[in-house]
Amino acid sequence: MTTRHERIGALWTAALSPGAWVIALLAIGSGIAVLAMPVRDEPGLEVWIFAFEHGQMYEPVADEWTAETGTEVNVRVFGIPALARRVMGGFFSGIETADLIECERQMVGPMFAGPVESVGFTDLTERIEAEGLMGRINAPSFTPWMSRGRVFGLPHDVHPVLLGYRSDIVEAAGIDMSEIETWDDFQRVLRPLMADTDGDGRPDRYLLSFWENHLENLEVLLLQGGGSMFDMDGVCTLGSERNAEILAEVLSWCMGDDRFCTEINEWSNAGHMQTIEGYAIGYLMPDWMCGIWMRQMPQLEGTVKLMPLPAFEPGGRRTSVRGGSMMGIPKTTDQPDVAWELIRELYLSRDVARELYESNGIISPVTELWDDPMYDEPSAFFSGQAVGRAYIGEAPNVPPRPASPYYRSAQLRLQDAAVITGERARAAGMSTPEEILPLAREALADAQASIERQMARNVFIGEDE
Amino acid sequence: MHDRKTQRVFGVATHLALVPLAIVTLIPFVWLVLAAFKTPEDFSGSLFLPRDDSGAIDLTRLTWMNFVSLFRDVGLGRAMLNSIFLSSMTAVLATLCAAAGGYALARFRFFGRNAMTLLVLGAIIIPPPLLLAPSYQLLFNLHLLDTFTGLILPAIAPAFGIFLFRQATRQSVPESLIEAARIDGASEVGIFVSIVLPLVRPMIGAFMLLTFLMVWNNFIGPQVVLQTAERYPLSVAVAQMRGLYRQDYGLLMAGTLVSILPVAGLFLLLQREFIQGLTSGAVKG
Numbered sequence: 001m002t003t004r005h006e007r008i009g010a011l012w013t014a015a016l017s018p019g020a021w022v023i024a025l026l027a028i029g030s031g032i033a034v035l036a037m038p039v040r041d042e043p044g045l046e047v048w049i050f051a052f053e054h055g056q057m058y059e060p061v062a063d064e065w066t067a068e069t070g071t072e073v074n075v076r077v078f079g080i081p082a083l084a085r086r087v088m089g090g091f092f093s094g095i096e097t098a099d100l101i102e103c104e105r106q107m108v109g110p111m112f113a114g115p116v117e118s119v120g121f122t123d124l125t126e127r128i129e130a131e132g133l134m135g136r137i138n139a140p141s142f143t144p145w146m147s148r149g150r151v152f153g154l155p156h157d158v159h160p161v162l163l164g165y166r167s168d169i170v171e172a173a174g175i176d177m178s179e180i181e182t183w184d185d186f187q188r189v190l191r192p193l194m195a196d197t198d199g200d201g202r203p204d205r206y207l208l209s210f211w212e213n214h215l216e217n218l219e220v221l222l223l224q225g226g227g228s229m230f231d232m233d234g235v236c237t238l239g240s241e242r243n244a245e246i247l248a249e250v251l252s253w254c255m256g257d258d259r260f261c262t263e264i265n266e267w268s269n270a271g272h273m274q275t276i277e278g279y280a281i282g283y284l285m286p287d288w289m290c291g292i293w294m295r296q297m298p299q300l301e302g303t304v305k306l307m308p309l310p311a312f313e314p315g316g317r318r319t320s321v322r323g324g325s326m327m328g329i330p331k332t333t334d335q336p337d338v339a340w341e342l343i344r345e346l347y348l349s350r351d352v353a354r355e356l357y358e359s360n361g362i363i364s365p366v367t368e369l370w371d372d373p374m375y376d377e378p379s380a381f382f383s384g385q386a387v388g389r390a391y392i393g394e395a396p397n398v399p400p401r402p403a404s405p406y407y408r409s410a411q412l413r414l415q416d417a418a419v420i421t422g423e424r425a426r427a428a429g430m431s432t433p434e435e436i437l438p439l440a441r442e443a444l445a446d447a448q449a450s451i452e453r454q455m456a457r458n459v460f461i462g463e464d465e
Numbered sequence: 466m467h468d469r470k471t472q473r474v475f476g477v478a479t480h481l482a483l484v485p486l487a488i489v490t491l492i493p494f495v496w497l498v499l500a501a502f503k504t505p506e507d508f509s510g511s512l513f514l515p516r517d518d519s520g521a522i523d524l525t526r527l528t529w530m531n532f533v534s535l536f537r538d539v540g541l542g543r544a545m546l547n548s549i550f551l552s553s554m555t556a557v558l559a560t561l562c563a564a565a566g567g568y569a570l571a572r573f574r575f576f577g578r579n580a581m582t583l584l585v586l587g588a589i590i591i592p593p594p595l596l597l598a599p600s601y602q603l604l605f606n607l608h609l610l611d612t613f614t615g616l617i618l619p620a621i622a623p624a625f626g627i628f629l630f631r632q633a634t635r636q637s638v639p640e641s642l643i644e645a646a647r648i649d650g651a652s653e654v655g656i657f658v659s660i661v662l663p664l665v666r667p668m669i670g671a672f673m674l675l676t677f678l679m680v681w682n683n684f685i686g687p688q689v690v691l692q693t694a695e696r697y698p699l700s701v702a703v704a705q706m707r708g709l710y711r712q713d714y715g716l717l718m719a720g721t722l723v724s725i726l727p728v729a730g731l732f733l734l735l736q737r738e739f740i741q742g743l744t745s746g747a748v749k750g
Contacts, residue, residue: 017670019735020560023677027553034550034613037543039695052705079704082688089598095605269500269714272509295713297509 044072045335045342046098048086050325052077054102054156057355058346065345071338080104087111090332091120099333100342103153105144105324105401106408112147113405115460121152121328122336128154136348141365143400145326148234153326154347155365157288157356160394161220161320164285164293167305167383169193169205169278177307183249186282186310187260193281194260209280211263212254212418215411216322217284221250222414223399224320225312229410230402236455238410238417239441239448247444248436249312251422256431272297284309286322287391290361294381301381306390319394321401363391370395405458406451413447500718502527508714531719539716541723543695544702548681549727551616551698556676558621560669566622567630568661572643582631588624594685601689611692620680626672633668634661670738674731681728699724 044066049055055075062073076098078086084107090097091111101121103111112119128134128151134142141155170177173193180186187207194203210217222228225246228237237243253261264280265271266289274280276299283289285306293300308318327347329339346352350372353364357374364370375388404410421443425436499513507515507526515526535541570582600619601610609615638661646656662669684700691697697705703720706713732739 017666017738019670019738020666020673022731022735023553023556023673026549027557030546030550030553033546037546039693076692076694077705079688079701079707085597085689089601093598093602095602269508269512273512276509295505298506299510 044074045338047073047075047100048083048098049075049077049102050080050083050104053360057352061346061349061352096332097330099335099339100327101330102325102327109405109407112403116148116150119152120330122331123150125151127340136366136368138365138367138395140398140400144324144403147403153328154343156325156347157362158365158395158398159286159288159321159323160391160398161284161286161309161322162306162390163309164283164304164306166278166281166303168303169281180310181314183310183312190281205278206262206280207260208282209264210261212251212422213415215415218414218418219411220284220320220322222246224309224317230404232402234404236448236451238414238451239445244437244441244444247418247440248433251436252431252433255425276300287362288323288360290387302383305383305385306387308394317397319397321398357388363388406455409454410451413450417443417447497718497721500715501531501722503715504528505713505715531715534716535719539706541702541720544697544699547696548698552677552680555617555620555680556673559623559626559676560673562622563626564630566627568634568657570631571634585624585627604690610690615690616686629672633665637664667741674735674739678728
């Protein structure tokens with residue numbers, strides 16, 4: 001005679017297979033463990049950021065600020081896609097987000113899509129002007145965070161781009177880099193380094209790591225040469241003659257038997273190995289890339305140097321810009337003044353600027369901090385050069401990057417135009433800028449038309465003008 | 466005799482063809498395992514095994530430091546516990562709810578049953594990312610953002626599971642058996658627990674494992690719903706290790722390895738049960 005409990009036990013044994021039992025026991029065990037480890041509930045100012053490196057920099061400053069003001073600061077780090085989804089979801093539906101949000105450049109475009117008064121971030125223009133911050137922060141650094149003349153965030157960085165090159169290879173060949181002023185000089189002076197040592201008919205080394213499908217570097221060169229995707233009024237300028245000229249020029253670097261560019265992946269193990277082996281001599285290096293190189297390829301210590309980018313024509317711009325982030329105050333916060341105080345503390349702080357540079361090689365956009373001696377310290381990795389000073393030297397010259405809700409789309413259309421033009425030119429056996437120019441014009445005009453069609457559907461843009 | 470020989474030759478030929486494919490499939494995994502044991506310097510300097518200055522393979526350069534750092538500095542232990550909790554709890558609750566729902570749709574006669582079945586079928590074809598925004602707003606209104614409940618609750622009645630158990634019930638649970646139990650005075654809950662569940666047992670094992678794997682690998686849901694780092698499951702915690710200015714690939718690969726090993730182990734342990742469940746009813750007797 002079996003008891004009721006035995007019958008129930010037998011039933012469950014029959015109902016659940018060993019696998020199901022394992023999972024059920026895991027649920028019970030982990031449930032008890034999770035309950036036994038409660039999560040802290042933290043009141044205070046909520047700050048959402050996208051880079052844990054920034055969190056590490058802000059932590060000591062925020063702790064000090066908390067000690068002074070008594071307001072707790074909770075910094076939460078999200079991946080860029082997660083942060084973008086939350087922020088956009090919050091802005092569109094009116095759901096509360098955080099008291100402060102740090103955004104990367106790629107994220108902010110869609111946030112400026114509606115009427116200017118409906119942008120989810122608080123308009124900081126008056127605060128910035130009242131405190132004279134326009135004069136204290138590198139002027140071009142504001143442009144990505146402006147929409148229709150209003151500023152919605154305080155810039156975190158400048159990110160000028162210089163040319164990083166393998167000084168060991170160049171100097172061993174007796175080449176003097178000071179002879180280089182333009183991209184034409186660059187190819188002429190360094191051309192002897194493109195030797196075919198294994199006799200397979202192809203060079204074993206190229207002069208520049210760049211390829212037409214590299215979206216960010218394409219934009220870097222476009223901006224350097226005076227091209228743009230939008231003007232300061234938000235009008236799409238992808239199809240401009242200057243853009244076509246630059247595109248034709250940089251595509252010619254990747255064409256024909258005389259091409260001097262090659263593609264090296266910046267983020268992969270294989271790409272790092274090619275860089276270490278000296279497969280390319282020159283690299284387009286924003287300041288943040290220096291920190292990455294130092295950590296990922298310590299073998300290169302003492303073999304790399306920096307110099308201003310060669311210009312597209314004599315006397316032309318010797319730098320460009322890549323990447324960037326800002327911090328803004330969502331309109332849903334109930335303590336905007338406290339949030340503003342914290343932004344000022346984090347972004348104008350000398351301690352944070354120091355940490356930003358020492359840990360990641362990034363220079364501060366706050367011009368009054370540029371006299372800090374740390375920027376003059378020689379870097380062993382960069383063959384004793386004062387890296388910070390080199391970047392600061394070009395920081396005021398970084399090109400402006402007007403923000404647009406269509407920025408990302410324009411960037412992708414630019415890439416399409418470059419790839420289409422490149423393929424057509426190759427098929428037709430073209431390799432000089434003059435030959436490629438008509439094709440570039442046509443592809444960029446198509447790209448501009450595509451963006452304009454998208455923009456024409458946005459009724460709010462016309463409304464504000 | 467001739468047939469056995471042909472069979473053997475065919476078997477050898479099949480294996481000869483499959484071994485290179487298996488190697489190609491395993492190469493990325495081998496790369497991942499080796500990368501997890503390398504220093505950042507060796508990660509950039511060698512593709513597989515680390516080499517010394519002369520270029521010879523140097524196994525002494527392999528290190529445990531990435532794993533030590535993972536649990537000591539990054540705190541991946543808590544994330545692993547969260548993953549186990551979320552996956553197992555969701556698997557248990559989803560299986561229970563889906564089995565009950567499937568049984569109801571298969572064996573109960575009520576107004577709107579066909580419409581309900583169609584609704585469940587319709588829900589299967591809605592891509593989950595489409596529900597992300599409305600789910601987020603709903604969870605916000607219910608004050609369930611940044612809670613485990615906010616992740617478990619929407620997952621406990623999956624349309625796919627309900628439909629799966631409806632089919633399993635129709636195939637494995639004879640209506641006459643349920644009628645007999647009712648005549649004997651069994652309650653509806655009693656019938657479900659004592660008759661239906663044991664009869665759909667292969668499906669329970671398979672569906673539990675399937676749900677466990679799906680929740681374990683779920684990245685977007687926890688990434689959007691959870692805010693507090695202490696609540697992150699492994700999928701999010703490992704992704705958070707990717708820096709903006711620095712990538713410690715060795716640490717990242719160690720984190721990836723740690724996040725796939727438990728679930729791979731569980732799957733290998735229960736694979737027979739899993740296949741049995743999915744193929745039960747494939748051949749109708």
